[in-house]
Amino acid sequence: MKLSKQLNLPAISMSGFETPLSEEEGAIQQSAHAFARDVLRPLGRELDGMTAEQVVAPGSPYYSVFTEAAKLGLDSDLLAQLPPDMAVRVESMVGEEMGWGDAGLAVSLTVTAFPGEMAKTVGNQELIDLCAGKIxxxxxxxxxxxxxxxxxxxxxxxxxxxxxxxxxxxxxxxxxxxxxxxxxxxxxxxxxxxxxxxxxxxxxxxxxxxxxxxxxxxxxxxxxxxxxxxxxxxxxxxxxxxxxxxxxxxxxxxxxxxxxxxxLQDEYYGNVASAWSFAGTHMGQMFTGVARAAFEMALEYCNQRKQGGQLLMDHQLTRYRIGDMLRRVELCRAVARRSLAYARLTPQGHPWATASGKVTVTEEAMKVVSEALQLFGGNGLTREYPIEKLFRDARAALIEDGDSYMLTTRLGFLAQQMYEDGWTKN
The missing domain is CATH 2.40.110.10 (Butyryl-CoA Dehydrogenase, subunit A, domain 2)
Known part of the structure; x- marks a missing residue:
């Protein structure tokens, strides 16, 4: 037990009730946050107001995200230099910051690396060179x-x-x-x-x-x-x-x-399962960031907006709602990190094990974003406030990378298979 001589507010960081970060971890988190704040969030809002064809057209500001992201140097080569447990925490924090900045661009940046990462994994230099610098x-x-x-x-x-x-x-x-x-x-x-x-x-x-x-x-x-x-x-x-x-x-x-x-033929399904086991973990990190962004927007709004003669934040029910949102953000972060740690460090993962984390995080993120929008009232329905964009972004995640109902059904099927193999019988 740690004893304090006086009552203090808890230690808190950008990523909530975080255990102390090393100097290196803190620097990486700050770099990722600055990129999310200064590049991803404003660019995401700009692209949100464009048509789909305008977004992909030559000269679109969309393409600048790859140049800016490359300057960070936050890639798998960096993670490979870190101790495994530290690498998981760093990868989680970076993914969370990307989602905090803009969900769509975060997914785009993650997916753009998939071919090259697979080429590195199988150790094929020709394919590594083929993928280098490409979307x-x-x-x-x-x-x-x-x-x-x-x-x-x-x-x-x-x-x-x-x-x-x-x-x-x-x-x-x-x-x-x-x-x-x-x-x-x-x-x-x-x-x-x-x-x-x-x-x-x-x-x-x-x-x-x-x-x-x-x-x-x-x-x-x-x-x-x-x-x-x-x-x-x-x-x-x-x-x-x-x-x-x-x-x-x-x-x-x-x-x-x-x-x-x-x-090829005999290795195909093992490769599918392995790739999918990692893909869902990224959804968990990114939509933890989305949930956090919604919570922060609601917290700021409730400390500025007055109703009933006082700030919204001074109403007891508002405090409950804000506290419930913060609890859910912490839940998202914990589940997302555990899911990533399992995928990265276990000797034998499975896509439905990872999927359970993806479902939990995206479902909880949707609840946080929805409650945040509700706290904004009518203002939350207008494009003047960014919370309505987060609502639209978060809703897609319940289908993206696997519909929540289907993934949960397959998790139940996996439980059946593991039980038949002896799990929980002792």
């Missing part, structure tokens, strides 16, 4: 194959006698090259602007697209998007995260060298 995307969902990409156990998750979902984007894998046809989903983040993709799709290795167990065969690869036969659709007009360009990419007999594959 990336992660293509895994198709127009008719959204949450079906996560149907791993067809015996219990799929109608009996029915083959798995082939989807709309598929490849034929030959001895030396891969030929791609079809299209990815319009919801692919950065799809409208990406120059290179980390792509997952159904594949035919010479004996058909569907395996003996009914599950589609697959291939994962790095795909340059400047090849003959590649084209793009119009970017989506959305209610929220309008600073994140999303759209289809079409493939018409696009040929790439087989050496660009990073997971």
């Amino acid at each position: 990336g995307c992660w293509m895994i969902t198709h127009p008719d194959k959204g949450s079906d990409v996560g149907a791993f156990d067809l015996k219990r998750e799929w109608p009996q006698g029915q083959p798995g979902n082939k989807g709309n984007m598929f490849a034929k894998v030959g001895a030396d090259e891969i030929v791609i046809n079809g299209q990815c989903s319009a919801w692919v983040s950065n799809g409208a602007v990406a120059q290179v993709a980390l792509a997952y799709m159904t594949a035919d290795y010479g004996d058909g697209f569907i395996g003996a167990d009914g599950r589609p065969n697959g291939v994962a690869m790095i795909v340059p998007l400047d090849l003959p036969g590649v084209s793009k659709g119009k970017p989506l007009e959305k209610i929220g995260q309008r600073s994140l360009p999303q759209g289809e990419v079409y493939f018409d007999n696009v040929r790439i060298p087989k050496r660009f594959a990073i997971a």
Whole structure:
């Protein structure tokens, strides 16, 4: 127990009730916060007022975010130099600051690194060089194959006698090259602007697209998007995260060298699960930042706005509501960090384990943002106040990277599988 001789306010930081940061951690957090405050937040508001086609047009201010982000040097190479536990906390704080600045741009910056990070993970220098300096995307969902990409156990998750979902984007894998046809989903983040993709799709290795167990065969690869036969659709007009360009990419007999594959037939589903295990953790960090931004806006407003003859903050019910919001922000941060630590440090993760954290954080963030908007009253419904943008941005997260109901259902299925394997029986 630590004893104080006088009553003090608690130690507090940008990221709430934080244990003391090292000098290096504090400097990184300050740099990330300054970038979020001075670059992401004003740029996100500017892009929010533009059409989707204006956002992706040549000369758009959107593209400046990549140049500015590169100056920070806050990437996986930095994290690799830190002790594992410290790296998790730093990655969490940086992700939170990015989400605090602008959710759409935070997602865009995270996804743009996916192809290059996968190339580093598999140790393919040719692919590392191919991805360097390019805007990336992660293509895994198709127009008719959204949450079906996560149907791993067809015996219990799929109608009996029915083959798995082939989807709309598929490849034929030959001895030396891969030929791609079809299209990815319009919801692919950065799809409208990406120059290179980390792509997952159904594949035919010479004996058909569907395996003996009914599950589609697959291939994962790095795909340059400047090849003959590649084209793009119009970017989506959305209610929220309008600073994140999303759209289809079409493939018409696009040929790439087989050496660009990073997971062939037998390794495909393991690679899918591994990639997805990390993807959801980023959503947790970013939307912790969104929840925190909403809380801070509400706290400031309630200390300025008067009703009933006094500041809103002086009303007992307002204090309860602010306290409940702060509690939920702390919950988001704790869950997001635990989820990231599990994904980074456990010897064997799983996408549905990570997904539970993503669902919890985005659901709680939505409650915080909604309550913040309610505290603003009618003002919260106007574009004059930024809280309405946060409301639109947060709402998308309940579907983005996996619908909350579907992910929670699959978490229940995972619990069933683990129980059958002996979990909780002792």
